[in-house]
Each structure stands twice: as C-alpha cells, then as structure tokens.
Amino acid sequence: MHRHFVLLLHYFFVIIPFCRANPAADSVALQRLHATVNQLQTSSFVRNGTVALSVRRVRDGATLLDYNAQLSLPSASTLKLVTTATALAVLGDNYTFRTVLEHDGTIKDSVLNGNLYLRGSGDPSLGSNRFAEFADAPTLLRTWTEIVKSAGIKHIRGSVIGDATAIQSLPVPDTWVWGDMGNYYGAGASGLNFNENLYRAVFKPAKTVGIPAVLLRTEPAAPFLKLQNNVKTGPVGSGDEVIIYNAPFTPLVFLEGTVPAGVAEFGVKGSLPDPAYYTAFALQEQLTKTGVVITNQPLAIGPGRVLEPTGSSTPAIVPEAKRTQLHLHTSVPLAELARLTNHQSINLYAESMLIVTGNALAKAPVTTEKAVQQLTRFWQSKGIDLSGFRPKDGSGLSTVGALTAANLTGILSAMTKEKSFLPFYDSIPVVGESGTVKNLARGTSAVGNIRAKSGTIEGVRAYAGYATSADGELMSFTILVNKYQPGSLKGVMGLLEQIMAQLTTLTINE
Structure with missing residues (x-):
C-alpha cells in the first residue's frame, strides 16, 4: 500500500504538474x-x-x-x-424587495395636482407569472389602478413616472454582446423591473421556406418600439431561430433569423430597452382605459435616458416634493x-x-x-x-x-x-x-x-x-x-x- 501511494503521488505531482491531490482521501x-x-x-x-x-x-x-x-x-x-x-x-434569506405606488402634490376635487410614481427597489420578480401566490403583470396593473381610483383620483394633472433610481448602474454590463441584449435572456436590470422586462414578438410564418414572416404584434403592446422585421420563414419544426438586436434606452429593434413554417403564429421573446418607462406606460394605459384622465405622457427617472412614446429622449423634470404612499408591494423572500x-x-x-x-x-x-x-x-x-x-x-x-x-x-x-x-x-x-x-x-x-x-x-x-x-x-x-x-x-x-x-x-x- 505504501508503494502504491508513492507511485500515485509521483503521478499526481510530477507527471501532471497542474494537478494536486489530498493523500488523506x-x-x-x-x-x-x-x-x-x-x-x-x-x-x-x-x-x-x-x-x-x-x-x-x-x-x-x-x-x-x-x-x-x-x-x-x-x-x-x-x-x-x-x-x-x-x-x-x-x-x-428573508430579505424582500419593495415596490411603492405613491404620489406627490395634493388631491383636490378628484384631481391629483402632481405626479403618480411607481418606485422600485430592483425587484426582478415584479409582475412575473412564476409565483402563483403573487400578482402577475395584468393583476398588478389592475390592483394599482383600483387603488388610484379608491384614493379619489380621476384626473392626474402631471405624469405617471417609473422611478428606477434605486439602481444607479446602467442596466447592461458593458461586456455583454449586442447579439444577447435584445433577447429575453439578455434583459438588463433596472431599479424598476416589470414582467421580467420581456415582451413577445408574434409572427405569421409564410407557407414557403425563405419567404418573409409577417410581424403581427407585440405582447404586451409596445408602440414606442420601432421594429425592423427581417425575419423569414424556416423549415417546419426548425423552432426559434430569431435574434433580436437592441440596446438599452434605444427604441430601434432589429429582428433577424427565421421562424418555422407549419404554424399559424409563432412568438419569440425579447427584452424591453427601458423597463421603468414601460411600467409607467402600461400603468397609464390601464388608468386611461378606466376613465382616469392624465395630462402628460408617461416618464421614467433613473440612470440612462428617458424614452418617450415617439422614441425621443428627454430628461424627466420631477419637482422635489414629499410623496404619499398609496400601496406597497412586497416580493417573495430572497x-x-x-x-x-x-x-x-x-x-x-x-x-x-x-x-x-x-x-x-x-x-x-x-x-x-x-x-x-x-x-x-x-x-x-x-x-x-x-x-x-x-x-x-x-x-x-x-x-x-x-x-x-x-x-x-x-x-x-x-x-x-x-x-x-x-x-x-x-x-x-x-x-x-x-x-x-x-x-x-x-x-x-x-x-x-x-x-x-x-x-x-x-x-x-x-x-x-x-x-x-x-x-x-x-x-x-x-x-x-x-x-x-x-x-x-x-x-x-x-x-x-x-x-x-x-x-x-x-x-x-x-
């Protein structure tokens, strides 16, 4: 046994110089x-x-x-x-992320003279459908809308603002490649994330391979994105061969690759370039549908730039004012x-x-x-x-x-x-x-x-x-x-x- 150990150690330490073993094992x-x-x-x-x-x-x-x-x-x-x-x-392990619905200004005669905010803390699971016991994106949007209306607000004389200031880092590390960033797995982290910062681009494949596939819609709707569709139809059963090219805070999106023939519709997942802006946009859409009048366009504050519905970038000017909490959403434990x-x-x-x-x-x-x-x-x-x-x-x-x-x-x-x-x-x-x-x-x-x-x-x-x-x-x-x-x-x-x-x-x- 001793000789065996000597030969073994010689093999580990002399023949293979980058290998080290514990003789006690x-x-x-x-x-x-x-x-x-x-x-x-x-x-x-x-x-x-x-x-x-x-x-x-x-x-x-x-x-x-x-x-x-x-x-x-x-x-x-x-x-x-x-x-x-x-x-x-x-x-x-019991740490939780918190997202606050709040407003500044005052409420008088059903009018909020100020801004409505969704202030995030970096919760990556906000609005995700992975947690049955917690609210998915549509449920949260309805909940927030009901809370705004129950506060007596029928008119917002200001903006709906996505507050992403909790995270001051730009959303995407500077070593990520462009071919990843526009896809769902390349979603950047924001101080206000929502629905895992993803959307689906839904295509109608042609019946013939090589013919362009029609881009039908995005789910959820994201009219502020400028989608350049270069996707074609691939063979039956070829699956998702689409790469989405996009960068943070930019509305221009390039869709390249193929979707399979043989199906009526085919969806691929992309990442939203400005999650905080999208969250404000989605909440404003929900509020408007239920009759709440909002004077200004939605905005986002935080690092980087602010996306307007037209795709232009303007700074958000938010008055320094005390905010009043309307609702607190807490994530599942860490x-x-x-x-x-x-x-x-x-x-x-x-x-x-x-x-x-x-x-x-x-x-x-x-x-x-x-x-x-x-x-x-x-x-x-x-x-x-x-x-x-x-x-x-x-x-x-x-x-x-x-x-x-x-x-x-x-x-x-x-x-x-x-x-x-x-x-x-x-x-x-x-x-x-x-x-x-x-x-x-x-x-x-x-x-x-x-x-x-x-x-x-x-x-x-x-x-x-x-x-x-x-x-x-x-x-x-x-x-x-x-x-x-x-x-x-x-x-x-x-x-x-x-x-x-x-x-x-x-x-x-x-």
Whole structure:
C-alpha cells in the first residue's frame, strides 16, 4: 500500500504538474477520478481547450483534487452561485424587495395636482407569472389602478413616472454582446423591473421556406418600439431561430433569423430597452382605459435616458416634493428568488441581486463593476484566495468574465459557515431530479447525491455545487470545460457525467 501511494503521488505531482491531490482521501477513487478528468482533457473533444476541476472537503476546506484549478476560465452560469450566495449572506434569506405606488402634490376635487410614481427597489420578480401566490403583470396593473381610483383620483394633472433610481448602474454590463441584449435572456436590470422586462414578438410564418414572416404584434403592446422585421420563414419544426438586436434606452429593434413554417403564429421573446418607462406606460394605459384622465405622457427617472412614446429622449423634470404612499408591494423572500435563479438560470435575477447586494455592502449606489469589487472583497474577508477571479457581471453571460475552479470551490466551502447556507444549499438543483440538471447523469450514483448549477455559453460547459461522498462527507466541486470542439458536446457530457458519479464514490474521512 505504501508503494502504491508513492507511485500515485509521483503521478499526481510530477507527471501532471497542474494537478494536486489530498493523500488523506481514498487513493484508488481519486486516481480513477483524476484519470477520467485527464481523459477528457486529452480527448479529441477538448484537444484545443481546457478542463479544470477543483474538489474540496467543506468541513475544513481541505483540497481533495485540483486539476488546472488555478487557471482563469469562463464560468458561464455557475457564477450565479457566487451571486446568490453573496446576496443571501449579506441581505439574509428573508430579505424582500419593495415596490411603492405613491404620489406627490395634493388631491383636490378628484384631481391629483402632481405626479403618480411607481418606485422600485430592483425587484426582478415584479409582475412575473412564476409565483402563483403573487400578482402577475395584468393583476398588478389592475390592483394599482383600483387603488388610484379608491384614493379619489380621476384626473392626474402631471405624469405617471417609473422611478428606477434605486439602481444607479446602467442596466447592461458593458461586456455583454449586442447579439444577447435584445433577447429575453439578455434583459438588463433596472431599479424598476416589470414582467421580467420581456415582451413577445408574434409572427405569421409564410407557407414557403425563405419567404418573409409577417410581424403581427407585440405582447404586451409596445408602440414606442420601432421594429425592423427581417425575419423569414424556416423549415417546419426548425423552432426559434430569431435574434433580436437592441440596446438599452434605444427604441430601434432589429429582428433577424427565421421562424418555422407549419404554424399559424409563432412568438419569440425579447427584452424591453427601458423597463421603468414601460411600467409607467402600461400603468397609464390601464388608468386611461378606466376613465382616469392624465395630462402628460408617461416618464421614467433613473440612470440612462428617458424614452418617450415617439422614441425621443428627454430628461424627466420631477419637482422635489414629499410623496404619499398609496400601496406597497412586497416580493417573495430572497431565498425563493435565489432558488428560482439557480433552478431556472435567470440572468435578470442574478444581475439585480448583484447590484442590490453591492449597494448594501458599499452603503451607496454602485455600478456593476463596483458591485463585483464589493463581492470580491466580501469573500476575501472570509479568507478565500481569489487570485484569478475576474467576473464581469452577476450571471455569467459575459463572454470575457472568468474565474478559477479553486475560486468557486473556495467560496462554496466558505458559504457552508454562513447562517443562510441551508437556504442556499436548497436553492441549487439536484442532479437527475430538478432544474437545469434534471436529466443529467441519469442511472448513476450522482442522482440525488449532487446539487449542481450548470453553466453554458458558446464553447463552455460548466458545473459547480456540492457532492456527498461515499462516507457521507459534503464536498464542494467545480468543473469547467472551455473551448470544446464543435459537435462534440455528447462526448463531453458523457465524461462529465462519469466525473460526477465518481465524485460520489470518494471516501474522504481521515
């Protein structure tokens, strides 16, 4: 046995210089795990790319196996684990976002001589239909309208204003690509988000492939957008092949790609360029439908520019006046938002959490860049080595953001010492059972024994979370695969599933 250990250590530390193993763990299982990781790295699937793995025992943070674990690589959506962990640790799992309907001025003879405001706090779930027990967008608009009317207001001699000043950062990190920003998954974070800042563009495909598809409408209506439709009809069953090009605060939208033939209508999801303005617009539309007269056009205040219905940009001039609260809407607790973020991988939720957490840590409004700095300092204060930690956002959508596998397992191990660890742990999907890893590693020992967040951007496949060893120890792990060969995903996934199953066979008690 002693000779076996000597040969094994020689293999780990001499033959593979970027690999480090803990001899206290079971040597045979570790050797098997290392061999599979090395098989992936040397395979034709990743011959021009990089595989990194880090595994730690969370009880004491001891490293069990590091393989290229100090190399900075794209994290994709595994970065959401860092964002949600930090938000829960800093804000607490019972933290809630609050949205206030309020007015300034005075009410006399059914006339509000002033402005009506919807003041947000960065709630990414406001108006979402994901929470059955809370109000979706149409319900909230009706509720707010009823409250305005019950206050005796029949005429607003002012504006309906979306107040997004709670977040002073521009909505989209400056490293996001244009091909993402106009699509639903590229929705930017605002101080006043609504209906997850999305809309649907509904097309009527032609009967013949290659013929232009007619743009019928948007849902909800967004007449302030200038839609340039270049979408054509694709083959039957080809699905959504549309890319929407748009940037924050700009009304011009380009729709490119194809929608499938063989259906009467086909919808694709885009992101609203100014959510705060849209929220004010939608509320004004609802109020007007019920007979409330409003003198001015809707406005939005906050960072960036203000969109008018014509698409022009003008500053909102809002008098400094005390506001009177009419209604308070409270979100579900942060623990539930974190669960949804990690199960459904919603970029908007992660970006909102990053900024709000950064604001709390800095005790002042911060940009995305400053929020990342605050997050970094928070974990460094816990003793985590964050050399090579270079994220550019909170969701991992940025293609230039990077971290090391050791960074992420270090944070995950440290999180087990925080009061909010259990809600965080519960927020991570179970391999083979839930979330984006529901169909992963079926029929292996990984099912039910690993909680993992997946990460996928072009050429990147990543997983991180917690695994339970064969002797009941909790481990944190991160595996990053960068620049695998096009068309090789099936082979890559087969080895990744094998790696996850082998994690659960380790025996790591000293």
